[in-house]
Amino acid sequence: xxxxxxxxxxxxxxxxxxxxxxxxxxxxxxxxxxxxxxxxxxxxxxxxxxxxxxxxxxxxxxxxxxxxxxxxxxxxxxxxxxxxxxxxxxxxxxxxxxxxxxxxxxxxxxxxxxxxxxxxxxxxxxxxxxxxxxxxxxxxxxxxxxxxxxxxxxxxxxxxxxxxxxxxxxxxxxxxxxxxxxxxxxxxxxxxxxxxxxxxxxxxxxxxxxxxxxxxxxxxxxxxxxxxxxxxxxxxxxxxxxxxxxxxxxxxxxxxxxxxxxxxxxxxxxxxxxxxxxxxxxxxxxxxxxxxxxxxxxxxxxxxxxxxxxxxxxxxxxxxxxxxxxxxxxxxxxxxxxxxxxxxxxxxxxxxxxxxxxxxxxxxxxxxxxxxxxxxxxxxxxxxxxxxxxxxxxxxxxxxxxxxx
Amino acid sequence: xxxxxxxxxxxxxxxxxxxxxxxxxxxxxxxxxxxxxxxxxxxxxxxxxxxxxxxxxxxxxxxxxxxxxxxxxxxxxxxxxxxxxxxxxxxxxxxxxxxxxxxxxxxxxxxxxxxxxxxxxxxxxxxxxxxxxxxxxxxxxxxxxxxxxxxxxxxxxxxxxxxxxxxxxxxxxxxxxxxxxxxxxxxxxxxxxxxxxxxxxxxxxxxxxxxxxxxxxxxxxxxxxxxxxxxxxxxxxxxxxxxxxxxxxxxxxxxxxxxxxxxxxxxxxxxxxxxxxxxxxxxxxxxxxxxxxxxxxxxxxxxxxxxxxxxxxxxxxxxxxxxxxxxxxxxxxxxxxxxxxxxxxxxxxxxxxxxxxxxxxxxxxxxxxxxxxxxxxxxxxxxxxxxxxxxxxxxxxxxxxxxxx
Numbered sequence: 001x002x003x004x005x006x007x008x009x010x011x012x013x014x015x016x017x018x019x020x021x022x023x024x025x026x027x028x029x030x031x032x033x034x035x036x037x038x039x040x041x042x043x044x045x046x047x048x049x050x051x052x053x054x055x056x057x058x059x060x061x062x063x064x065x066x067x068x069x070x071x072x073x074x075x076x077x078x079x080x081x082x083x084x085x086x087x088x089x090x091x092x093x094x095x096x097x098x099x100x101x102x103x104x105x106x107x108x109x110x111x112x113x114x115x116x117x118x119x120x121x122x123x124x125x126x127x128x129x130x131x132x133x134x135x136x137x138x139x140x141x142x143x144x145x146x147x148x149x150x151x152x153x154x155x156x157x158x159x160x161x162x163x164x165x166x167x168x169x170x171x172x173x174x175x176x177x178x179x180x181x182x183x184x185x186x187x188x189x190x191x192x193x194x195x196x197x198x199x200x201x202x203x204x205x206x207x208x209x210x211x212x213x214x215x216x217x218x219x220x221x222x223x224x225x226x227x228x229x230x231x232x233x234x235x236x237x238x239x240x241x242x243x244x245x246x247x248x249x250x251x252x253x254x255x256x257x258x259x260x261x262x263x264x265x266x267x268x269x270x271x272x273x274x275x276x277x278x279x280x281x282x283x284x285x286x287x288x289x290x291x292x293x294x295x296x297x298x299x300x301x302x303x304x305x306x307x308x309x310x311x312x313x314x315x316x317x318x319x320x321x322x323x324x325x326x327x328x329x330x331x332x333x334x335x336x337x338x339x340x341x342x343x344x345x346x347x348x349x350x351x352x353x354x355x356x357x358x359x360x361x362x363x364x365x366x367x368x369x370x371x372x373x374x375x376x377x378x379x380x381x382x383x384x385x386x387x388x389x390x391x392x393x394x395x396x397x398x399x400x401x402x403x404x405x
Numbered sequence: 406x407x408x409x410x411x412x413x414x415x416x417x418x419x420x421x422x423x424x425x426x427x428x429x430x431x432x433x434x435x436x437x438x439x440x441x442x443x444x445x446x447x448x449x450x451x452x453x454x455x456x457x458x459x460x461x462x463x464x465x466x467x468x469x470x471x472x473x474x475x476x477x478x479x480x481x482x483x484x485x486x487x488x489x490x491x492x493x494x495x496x497x498x499x500x501x502x503x504x505x506x507x508x509x510x511x512x513x514x515x516x517x518x519x520x521x522x523x524x525x526x527x528x529x530x531x532x533x534x535x536x537x538x539x540x541x542x543x544x545x546x547x548x549x550x551x552x553x554x555x556x557x558x559x560x561x562x563x564x565x566x567x568x569x570x571x572x573x574x575x576x577x578x579x580x581x582x583x584x585x586x587x588x589x590x591x592x593x594x595x596x597x598x599x600x601x602x603x604x605x606x607x608x609x610x611x612x613x614x615x616x617x618x619x620x621x622x623x624x625x626x627x628x629x630x631x632x633x634x635x636x637x638x639x640x641x642x643x644x645x646x647x648x649x650x651x652x653x654x655x656x657x658x659x660x661x662x663x664x665x666x667x668x669x670x671x672x673x674x675x676x677x678x679x680x681x682x683x684x685x686x687x688x689x690x691x692x693x694x695x696x697x698x699x700x701x702x703x704x705x706x707x708x709x710x711x712x713x714x715x716x717x718x719x720x721x722x723x724x725x726x727x728x729x730x731x732x733x734x735x736x737x738x739x740x741x742x743x744x745x746x747x748x749x750x751x752x753x754x755x756x757x758x759x760x761x762x763x764x765x766x767x768x769x770x771x772x773x774x775x776x777x778x779x780x781x782x783x784x785x786x787x788x789x790x791x792x793x794x795x796x797x798x799x800x801x802x803x804x805x806x807x808x809x810x
Contacts (some may be wrong), residue, residue, distance in 0.1 A: 009472075012472070362750075364757060366782055380782035403478055404492070
């Protein structure tokens with residue numbers, strides 16, 4: 001169904017001189033605290049409330065009822081892709097999160113430093129959770145020693161503790177490869193295998209890499225080897241411009257979100273700061289060059305993950321303060337929402353739908369004068385699948401022809 | 406999903422001595438005007454408001470979020486067919502709109518008078534948008550000169566300006582034929598081609614028709630030829646009576662809606678007037694002979710298309726005045742809704758959901774005492790896909806068995 005909808009939208013999309021802004025407040029939705037209010041309800045947000053009053057409100061079901069989205073699926077849905085139809089591998093998401101540049105044909109993998117014992121038994125899959133600093137040093141040594149294997153270039157991206165990411169670039173690589181990881185400690189190494197014939201080369205290169213790394217790391221007491229898993233390439237996702245005849249720009253400071261935006265074909269700004277005020281400044285500077293703007297505010301999610309109610313409230317209030325600068329640009333369509341909920345009470349992502357406020361010249365304001373989860377639940381948009389939002393934005397931007405005669 | 410639902414409904418449908426009335430106010434939904442009220446909210450509608458108070462209200466998502474339906478998809482949805490699963494070609498809709506009678510096996514096409522230049526280059530695809538009167542005269546000349554080609558009968562239906570419709574009737578015709586139209590001016594003629602082998606005969610007849618028409622029109626300064634496109638036959642739609650064991654009657658004055666009703670197997674009254682009062686009179690006269698009544702009021706849409714707020718309000722108020730006569734018949738189920746929105750502010754169809762009020766002995770009244778878009782958005786039906794309405798009406802008419810034991 002979602003694929004059919006995408007095809008229909010594509011067939012109806014036309015160019016128009018309208019500008020659409022999608023402001024994503026990461027992990028926006030929350031849960032009531034002891035005082036009975038969510039973070040968003042507690043925050044003092046006169047500008048968002050005014051937007052709710054003059055626009056339409058509702059809730060976005062991010063992936064499906066009861067499913068807690070990771071950042072990948074949450075954002076894909078906001079960009080118009082049903083996450084159940086467009087799975088994105090962990091390998092590539094982790095690589096994107098470490099700032100990797102990944103092109104079509106490349107294959108990403110998540111790496112772990114590990115302790116190898118006699119006869120290739122994996123003694124510790126995390127090498128005693130070695131320090132991040134130590135891990136970075138080892139990644140540097142590997143990257144100097146192994147730059148390519150049989151014509152396949154290898155790029156390295158260090159991560160936290162024992163983790164790192166690799167991007168393999170070369171001819172004939174396919175991500176249809178099983179993990180090079182026994183999953184259980186005390187078991188002998190399980191080498192990568194091709195899941196389908198096209199994966200043969202990648203499996204061979206991955207195993208060869210692990211053997212070479214063993215040599216480089218042989219004198220390390222704990223991290224004397226590594227494991228690779230989550231092999232994944234750039235998913236076959238049609239770009240937003242070819243689907244909807246828009247020219248999209250991402251204003252996001254964190255690698256994961258820049259990576260997600262580039263996966264769907266957005267232009268991405270390098271080296272920008274993530275505060276709401278700075279993001280809007282950058283947007284203002286590029287207003288004439290694009291017609292679709294994705295703006296990503298990260299720290300609501302971070303404070304939610306920390307269980308820091310006051311901190312999350314503060315970030316929401318910072319966002320509220322920049323709304324007037326956004327409005328000065330007179331976007332034809334402005335939507336404010338989240339990519340998933342991150343209730344401080346849960347210290348993590350949750351399945352609860354995200355509040356949304358939508359403003360354009362073609363709304364039916366529903367009388368809600370409060371941008372909060374419970375007010376939005378009574379809004380005139382109702383609860384809509386997040387992957388349908390993009391079509392709604394195009395409609396409000398007068399960028400869709402009539403369906404049928 | 407929608408096909409499965411249709412099969413389930415069919416398996417559950419039983420006959421019952423109940424009467425269902427579906428009153429469709431074309432383009433009913435609107436947008437707030439300067440005073441903050443929509444056309445429907447502004448209209449004085451005591452009878453519809455009473456119906457909302459005693460019944461259930463909600464919104465119908467006509468095709469899908471953000472999609473603006475044409476009259477065809479909007480009506481198909483109301484009749485229970487998911488428009489994304491039951492596409493209806495433009496050719497047949499246009500033919501139906503001009504009052505054409507189309508049977509299974511016929512193929513319809515949209516015609517344009519066009520200006521042909523040297524070596525079959527299409528100079529003007531619309532023949533300078535010739536006057537409707539001139540166009541009618543040319544259609545008459547063609548219809549006298551070319552009544553059939555190799556056993557295939559041709560029926561002509563004049564349209565506005567350069568437009569007309571053709572219906573080809575004969576053995577072995579299939580609508581799997583590409584447009585006989587270069588799409589671009591200054592390009593040489595592109596002749597019809599079979600898209601699949603069964604289209605060969607239709608493509609041949611279409612091209613032959615265009616050549617014959619060239620001879621008839623050769624002395625015309627502008628309209629010295631024609632183009633044909635949108636070849637389409639009667640879609641393979643199961644009839645309402647076989648799906649749901651109902652005997653349906655359409656009370657509609659305009660050709661497009663009569664045609665749509667006949668596509669789904671309704672009996673259709675000829676030569677009736679379109680005013681709400683006249684439609685209800687006709688309905689009263691046929692009350693005993695049918696058990697499902699589709700009543701279509703056109704002018705709300707027309708006034709909306711004209712941007713005439715006051716005019717649209719007036720038509721809604723006229724509809725309101727006939728509700729008591731309808732209620733006197735004591736229908737078991739009465740539903741009032743639209744086939745799409747036509748906000749006067751937009752002077753055209755829009756994607757906004759349609760308000761709906763449903764009355765039967767089995768409703769959960771939601772306390773709404775106002776039949777308006779925003780009140781309906783808070784109604785107890787919620788927002789439901791329009792193609793699910795038919796099943797709900799059958800349920801309220803006690804015409805569906807229990808699903809499962």
